Amino acid sequence: MRITAEVSLYPLQDQYLARIENFIHSIGDASGLEVTVNQMSTQLRGEFEDVTRAVQQALASSFQIGGPQVLVAKF
Numbered sequence: 001m002r003i004t005a006e007v008s009l010y011p012l013q014d015q016y017l018a019r020i021e022n023f024i025h026s027i028g029d030a031s032g033l034e035v036t037v038n039q040m041s042t043q044l045r046g047e048f049e050d051v052t053r054a055v056q057q058a059l060a061s062s063f064q065i066g067g068p069q070v071l072v073a074k075f
Helices: 016-028 048-065
Strands: 002-011 034-037 042-047 069-074
Touching: 002 016, 002 048, 016 034, 016 042, 016 048, 042 048, 048 069
Parallel strands: none
Antiparallel strands: 002 042, 002 069, 034 042
């Protein structure tokens, strides 16, 4: 099943831009997805398993860097 997800990461700390860029690059590294980036969000299109796996891996990587953050996701 193909889905679209729209995600926005909001790090709750200074120097947030690098965290957001790392998150986007992490999502972009996933194969088989159409990724569109704009000023407010990143859209991912692809198979359900691929989209959810990309979001999960990018979020896990972001948590490993540390610091509080908010992820808004719409599927």
